[in-house]
Amino acid sequence: MSNEISLQETIGKGYAEFWRFRGRYRVVKGGRGSKKSVTSAYWIIYNMMKMPLANTLVLRKTFNTHKDSTWAQLKWAAHRLKVSHLWQFKKSPLEAIYKPTGQKILFRGLDDPMSITSITVDNGFLCWAWFEEAYQILNEDDFDKVDMSIRGELPEGYFKQLTLSFNPWNEKHWLKKRFFDVSNPNVLAITTNYRCNEFLGEDDRALFKWMKEHKPKRHRVEGDGDWGIAEGAIYENWREEDFNWKTISKQSGYRAVFGLDFGYTNDPSALVCALANKEAKKLYIFDEHYEHGMQNDDIAQMIKSKGYAKERIIADSSEPKSIDEIRGYGIGRIRAADKGPDSVKNGIQFIQQYEIIVHKFNCPNVAIELSSYVWEQNKAGKFMNKPIDDFNHTLDALRYAMEQIRKPATFEF
Known part of the structure; x- marks a missing residue:
């Protein structure tokens, strides 16, 4: 990188295992302010620059939600890592290109399954996928189709990995049974919360403290990152x-x-x-x-x-x-x-x-x-x-x- 920065100071603590894990499934649920999406974006930018044959597929339930979320988050991450001059973030088609090598970050929605199954990359290999707001994927088969598309032999030192990040949702979701209720060396499933985010202000922490005292049910989900719905369920009985x-x-x-x-x-x-x-x-x-x-x-x-x-x-x-x-x-x-x-x-x-x-x-x-x-x-x-x-x-x-x-x-x- 042209400008030296301290990676640890920029990214912060709490995600060392997440950052180093090389198994196929890396799953993180977290409450508000837990850095899960920010850290995922940092990891993609940093590691694509480190591994010149790796390309990434970023997915959400609907394609039109990317521009204001994942695309903006990755663009911000490149800026924070002081490498934005090396990246081109295009709106049409929505993609990010690492200029020195032509590697790409591609954005797709599960609302257009054909756009996922037909993916090819110009340079290198499709190594990684990031599912943001993964709880919105109600149908496990939709995930499996993408999982199967990340396949094939890779050069030595490269690896295939799917990252899923989401706010904690109800424990009946297939994500819990598939990733959190198993013991599998190919799966890293972690829970994070605002306590590992040293970049929060005192006003943010005060808000969580108030929530814990006055709305403990909401704090359990949005603060601690536990399974469940914080508030607002339509049918309770x-x-x-x-x-x-x-x-x-x-x-x-x-x-x-x-x-x-x-x-x-x-x-x-x-x-x-x-x-x-x-x-x-x-x-x-x-x-x-x-x-x-x-x-x-x-x-x-x-x-x-x-x-x-x-x-x-x-x-x-x-x-x-x-x-x-x-x-x-x-x-x-x-x-x-x-x-x-x-x-x-x-x-x-x-x-x-x-x-x-x-x-x-x-x-x-x-x-x-x-x-x-x-x-x-x-x-x-x-x-x-x-x-x-x-x-x-x-x-x-x-x-x-x-x-x-x-x-x-x-x-x-």
Whole structure:
């Protein structure tokens, strides 16, 4: 490097093991202010300059979030390491090029899977990938596809590695089971928090101290970096149980309801099957289907194979053509949801009145989404009366299903 700097003084302490690890999977969850993203960016810039045949792929769930996050973070890291004159950060296409060698940092989103599977580099090898905000990857298969694309022989001294960084989220996420609940020399899974960030100001530390005293649940997640949702969960009155839904369906007051949310490439198609008791305010969710890339005939066949072809199924009304096609494939009682003004808010408020019991083994994606569906926050951190547009595929299907209970007259057919 043209200007000598102290790497330790620039990067700080707390990430020595992370920095030195050469195994395939390097996973770090951390609370706010834990330096996880900053350190990942430093590592990529520094090590690409050190290893002239290495290229890096940076991924987020959606491509358009890169420019203001990972791309900006890497550009800032190059500046802090005093090497920005050696790098070109391009906006179109979004990439970073190390000028002396032509090595590249490529940016992709899981919303365009073809752009990932077809990656080639002009110089050297694709050695490293960085998944930022990895908790947003609900489908483990999406991660596996990228994992498989980082392959092939490398020259001596080079290594393949995938780095995943994320804020701690609910412990039902596949990330915990895959990386944190295993003992594998090829996996480094660590938890960091603000205490290892010596660059925080006293006002920042005072904020965490206040949070610990006044909002301990939030501090456990955002401060300590533990698993869980800090605040703002939309559905709180729910649990998992192993139950016999056929027995419950015979009890007085229960009615079976079915909802379908459409997806394809970026989002899954989601079917939710439940038993609702309007008087007792109890809701048993007993079955689900959650799959990407389903054509309408696939959806119809799935419904038939589960034995629900003759049931009333309320589907996302934004795709009337899909509903007509599925009806044509023999699902005769499928109908469009009656969305209308404030339908999301009203549907949520109705379901919030219910005690929700999720089948412990049949409905893993419902459980994940119930654990992760939260209210949006504004820049000041205040919760708004609007849910995030994520972790909501089975829960949108549930809202559609429950319209039969909330507004029965609309669906008398």
